Each structure stands twice: as structure tokens, then as C-alpha cells.
Amino acid sequence: MHYPSDVLVMGSGLAGLSYALKVADFATVNLVTKRELTETSTAKAQGGIAAVLGPDDRFEYHIQDTLTVGEGLSHPDIVELVVRQGPERIRELVGLGAHFDVGKDKNFDLGREGGHSHRRIIHAHDMTGAEVERILSERVLAHPNIRVLEHHMGVNLITEEKVVRRGRSVINRDATCLGAYILNTRTGEVDTFLAGITLMATGGVGKVYLYTSNPDIATGDGVAMAYRAGALIGNMEFVQFHPTCLYHPEAKNFLISEAMRGEGAVLRDRQGQAFMEHYHPLKDLAPRDIVAQAIDAEMKKSGADCVYLDISHKPGDFIRERFPNIYQECRKFGYDMAQEPIPVVPAAHYMCGGVVTDDLGRTTIHNLYAVGEVSMTGLHGANRLASNSLLEALVFSHQAARSAKEILPGLKKPTDADVPEWNPLGATDSTEMVVVSHNWDEIRRCMWNYVGIVRSDRRLTRAQSRIDLIKQEIEEYYWNFLVTSDLLELRNIATVADIIIKCALSRKESRGLHYTLDYPRRDDGHFQKDSLLSLDGWR
Numbered sequence: 001m002h003y004p005s006d007v008l009v010m011g012s013g014l015a016g017l018s019y020a021l022k023v024a025d026f027a028t029v030n031l032v033t034k035r036e037l038t039e040t041s042t043a044k045a046q047g048g049i050a051a052v053l054g055p056d057d058r059f060e061y062h063i064q065d066t067l068t069v070g071e072g073l074s075h076p077d078i079v080e081l082v083v084r085q086g087p088e089r090i091r092e093l094v095g096l097g098a099h100f101d102v103g104k105d106k107n108f109d110l111g112r113e114g115g116h117s118h119r120r121i122i123h124a125h126d127m128t129g130a131e132v133e134r135i136l137s138e139r140v141l142a143h144p145n146i147r148v149l150e151h152h153m154g155v156n157l158i159t160e161e162k163v164v165r166r167g168r169s170v171i172n173r174d175a176t177c178l179g180a181y182i183l184n185t186r187t188g189e190v191d192t193f194l195a196g197i198t199l200m201a202t203g204g205v206g207k208v209y210l211y212t213s214n215p216d217i218a219t220g221d222g223v224a225m226a227y228r229a230g231a232l233i234g235n236m237e238f239v240q241f242h243p244t245c246l247y248h249p250e251a252k253n254f255l256i257s258e259a260m261r262g263e264g265a266v267l268r269d270r271q272g273q274a275f276m277e278h279y280h281p282l283k284d285l286a287p288r289d290i291v292a293q294a295i296d297a298e299m300k301k302s303g304a305d306c307v308y309l310d311i312s313h314k315p316g317d318f319i320r321e322r323f324p325n326i327y328q329e330c331r332k333f334g335y336d337m338a339q340e341p342i343p344v345v346p347a348a349h350y351m352c353g354g355v356v357t358d359d360l361g362r363t364t365i366h367n368l369y370a371v372g373e374v375s376m377t378g379l380h381g382a383n384r385l386a387s388n389s390l391l392e393a394l395v396f397s398h399q400a401a402r403s404a405k406e407i408l409p410g411l412k413k414p415t416d417a418d419v420p421e422w423n424p425l426g427a428t429d430s431t432e433m434v435v436v437s438h439n440w441d442e443i444r445r446c447m448w449n450y451v452g453i454v455r456s457d458r459r460l461t462r463a464q465s466r467i468d469l470i471k472q473e474i475e476e477y478y479w480n481f482l483v484t485s486d487l488l489e490l491r492n493i494a495t496v497a498d499i500i501i502k503c504a505l506s507r508k509e510s511r512g513l514h515y516t517l518d519y520p521r522r523d524d525g526h527f528q529k530d531s532l533l534s535l536d537g538w539r
């Protein structure tokens with residue numbers, strides 16, 4: 001089946017929803033999302049959105065904080081663009097009906113987070129993302145110009161050069177995107193979605209790692225699709241890890257807030273010894289990345305599966321009142337944190353790199369845009385300032401919509417005659433899904449052990465050779481059997497793992513979120529530049 005529209009949007013987090021709403025005023029939109037509409041990282045965001053809204057705050061301060069955390073790789077023009085638009089984009093959200101917490105003075109109750117010099121985090125209790133997702137999805141579902149298709153998963157982008165002209169070369173210096181092949185995961189059919197403009201808003205890559213705070217949808221599909229189509233990808237070595245996720249086989253993705261350490265919780269090894277004093281003068285209150293590195297070092301040293309976070313020395317009533325949600329959640333898994341330490345591990349949390357875009361969200365493929373966590377705009381550089389990611393998605397969905405308004409009238413829309421149907425090439429139903437689950441586990445474990453928080457050339461090279469083998473096996477498998485969402489996600493995490501390793505190996509220094517034992521210092525002379533990679537090679 002062919003599904004034409006002016007604009008195709010892949011993804012229903014903040015980036016996809018807010019873009020769809022904006023372009024629907026002048027265009028028809030097909031919005032596909034691979035699970036339920038609100039199954040997104042956006043819906044899980046707790047802290048809030050950073051913007052200059054307080055009386056003492058200034059754009060210059062927010063710009064400086066972002067640049068400082070980005071460690072020399074944030075692009076100053078993009079930082080300025082994002083920061084200056086912040087208040088206006090927040091006002092738009094409020095105009096749509098989003099409710100954020102206000103203080104007694106009726107002004108926004110602004111929170112403060114690590115790395116911010118001023119209070120500037122607008123929030124809805126500790127469920128900001130859920131509130132934003134709620135209001136945007138309501139509006140999108142009610143819009144007559146937007147058709148929403150849940151359980152529809154992007155398989156591959158359709159580019160004129162590769163699919164239509166069937167060019168032998170995989171490298172498209174001047175490729176044009178015409179839409180995407182989309183798998184209906186309920187029926188198993190792959191349909192052709194044609195569009196003048198395609199926007200990827202497919203979110204992050206957390207599932208590439210064994211432990212992650214991300215929901216199951218975060219398998220890096222957008223990065224993998226764009227890479228296969230020839231787009232430029234950047235800075236994928238910069239993966240942010242959250243120091244403390246609950247360690248329990250059934251407690252998938254449950255974050256233990258850093259506020260616990262703020263209230264006196266202490267990290268201990270399995271012998272009960274506190275260890276943070278060996279790593280930083282601030283001990284348990286050291287910056288997030290140092291804490292994650294320390295936990296990783298302790299686990300690698302002892303071979304233990306986790307470390308322990310202990311707040312049991314505080315009165316039980318205080319703990320239950322200050323952390324009601326975390327307390328209840330831990331009880332569900334059999335831990336009473338008022339009585340005993342709880343097991344924790346660091347977890348992959350946010351990808352600073354992604355599909356390279358300009359200030360309008362345009363990728364290096366014509367008519368293909370990327371917004372949100374899937375993109376690399378130049379905002380974050382080598383590390384992300386807390387709560388800047390939702391802001392980035394808001395600002396860039398606006399920028400990309402502005403660009404769409406300008407170019408759509410002049411675009412020749414692709415027609416059915418231009419594009420062949422998806423061809424399964426004689427593939428049959430798989431009888432060996434065990435191969436998929438085995439490789440899935442192997443990739444995630446390999447990335448966790450060798451390409452995690454603390455890296456070395458030896459670990460990275462070992463990971464590279466394993467991932468090469470797995471990729472080869474997947475490619476053979478992929479062409480023989482009909483595509484399923486599991487198989488597609490496996491292929492995508494393998495591609496993303498490969499890109500992360502390549503970027504990490506190429507950066508012979510430590511900077512921001514990339515820490516390697518072989519080159520423990522920052523080297524501005526050689527490496528104050530983005531890592532930019534496409535099928536073509538390095539740029």
C-alpha cells in the first residue's frame with residue numbers, strides 16, 4: 001500500500017508531536033510511531049525543561065552554563081539560538097494547555113539542577129514529560145490534518161538515488177529523501193509512505209546498553225536508518241550515564257534520583273565500605289559523571305554486579321515522606337530502604353550525538369530532517385546540561401516547521417509511479433528467533449562491558465571485533481527472513497553499537513562523557529572537533 005502526505009513524521013515524543021502540530025497548519029501529515037502513542041522517553045522525563053524565566057537569570061548565564069558543560073564542542077551559535085527561544089517555546093506549551101508548577105507568587109516554581117548557575121527548570125511535579133506528552137498527544141489526535149498510525153515502524157528511508165534509480169553505490173552525496181518503508185507490526189506488511197518532507201523524531205539509543213533508563217523504544221532506529229541512507233552522523237561516543245538505576249531483573253529502567261545523595265545517601269561496595277572518598281573530595285555529592293565512573297570502577301575491580309546506595313541511617317519517616325515514590329517502588333521489589341541499602345547500577349541515559357543537522361533541523365540528505373534526541377545539532381557538545389534536551393526538541397521542532405513552510409510549496413511530491421513497493425526478495429518466516437534474542441543480549445552486554453563509562457583502546461578493539469561478527473550474522477539473517485520489529489531493532493542496535501565504537505576509537509583523548517584510560521587528558525590541539533562519520537568514511 002502507498003500512503004502519501006506532504007509530511008511524514010516518525011516518532012511521537014516531544015519532537016515528533018510538536019513538529020506535527022506546527023506543520024499541520026499548512027500541510028497534511030502522516031505520523032507513525034512504533035508502539036503506543038505515548039510510549040516515549042518524553043513521557044518518562046522527570047526533572048523538567050530548562051529556560052530563562054527567573055527574575056535573576058539571563059540568556060548569557062544559560063548560554064555560558066551550556067558551553068561549560070559541553071567542554072569545547074558545543075556550537076556557540078546553536079546554543080544561543082536554543083537558549084534565546086526557550087521562553088517563547090515554553091509560553092507556546094502553556095498556551096496549548098500544559099500545566100507547570102507555580103509558586104505562591106503565581107510565577108513558575110523554577111528548580112535548579114547540576115551545572116545550572118541559576119534556577120531555571122520549569123516542571124510539573126516530578127512528571128514534566130508526562131504532562132507535555134499528554135497535552136501534545138491530545139492536540140495531535142484532534143487535528144484533522146494529522147493521521148496517527150500506532151504500531152507502525154520505520155524500516156528504511158527511501159532515497160531517490162538508492163531505491164528509485166537503484167544506484168549501485170551506497171553513497172549519496174546528493175541524496176533526496178522521498179519517504180520511508182514502514183512495517184505495520186500488527187499485520188507484518190511493509191507499506192510505502194511517500195512525502196515531500198520526512199522528519200525523524202525517533203529518540204535515543206539507550207537499549208544498545210545492558211542497563212538503561214530509557215524505555216524499550218530507544219533502539220537508535222533513526223540513527224541507523226539515516227546512516228544506511230548515507231547521512232552524516234556525529235559525536236556518538238558521547239553517551240551520558242545516570243549513576244543510579246535500581247538493580248533488579250524486573251525493575252527495568254527505574255531511576256533512583258540524585259536527590260537521595262543530596263539528602264545524605266552513601267554509596268557502598270558489597271562489603272559495606274563507602275568508596276566515594278577515594279574518587280572525589282565531594283564524595284557522594286561529586287558530579288554525576290564522576291559518580292558513574294567511580295561505580296563502574298568499583299564494579300570492574302570487584303566483579304560485582306552492582307553497588308549499594310544506603311540511606312538507612314536517616315529516620316524512616318523522613319525517607320518515606322521525602323521519597324514516597326522511590327520508597328514504594330523499592331518495596332515492590334522487596335527492598336525497604338529505611339532498613340537496608342538498595343542495589344544500584346549506572347545506566348545509559350542520553351545520547352548527545354546523532355544525525356547531524358543544521359540550525360533548521362536539516363540533515364545532509366535533501367528533504368530529510370531530524371529533531372530531538374536522534375539529532376546532533378551542536379547544542380550539547382561533549383556533555384549535556386541537565387534539562388536542555390526537552391528544550392532542544394521544542395526549539396528544533398519549531399525551526400524545522402519554519403523550514404517546511406518555506407520549502408513545501410516548491411517541492412515536487414513523489415508519486416506512486418516513482419517508487420517501487422517493498423520487495424521481500426523471497427524471504428520466509430523465521431524459525432530461529434533464538435538467534436535474534438541471543439545476539440540482542442550479546443551486543444548489549446558487550447557494549448556495557450567494553451564501551452561503557454570507562455573505556456580503553458583494548459576494550460574498544462575487543463568490542464569492535466565482536467560487533468563485526470554479529471553484524472555479519474545479522475546481515476545474512478536479515479535477507480533470508482521476513483522483517484519483524486525484533487529483527488529490525490536488532491539490526492539497528494548493531495549498527496548504532498558499531499558507530500559508537502568507531503567514534504570512541506577515533507577520539508584519542510578524554511573529554512566530557514568520553515573517558516579513556518589510554519588518553520586520560522583533554523587534547524584541544526588535536527580533538528576540539530566533532531567526530532563526523534558517514535558510509536563514505538570520516539569527514
Ligand SMILES: Cc1cc2nc3c(=O)[nH]c(=O)nc-3n(C[C@H](O)[C@H](O)[C@H](O)COP(=O)(O)OP(=O)(O)OC[C@H]3O[C@@H](n4cnc5c(N)ncnc54)[C@H](O)[C@@H]3O)c2cc1C
Binds near residue numbers: 014033046129
Ligand atoms: C527517565 C528519563 C528522564 C529524563 N528526564 C529529562 C528531564 O527531566 N529533562 C530533559 O530535558 N530531558 C530528560 N530526559 C531526556 C528526554 O526525555 C529525551 O531526550 C526526550 O524526551 C527525547 O524526545 P524525542 O521526541 O526526541 O524522543 P522520544 O520521546 O523518545 O520519542 C521517540 C519516538 O519515536 C518512536 N520511534 C522510535 N523508532 C521508531 C521507528 N523505527 N519507527 C517509528 N517510530 C519510532 C518511538 O516509538 C517514540 O514515539 C529524560 C530521559 C529519560 C529516559
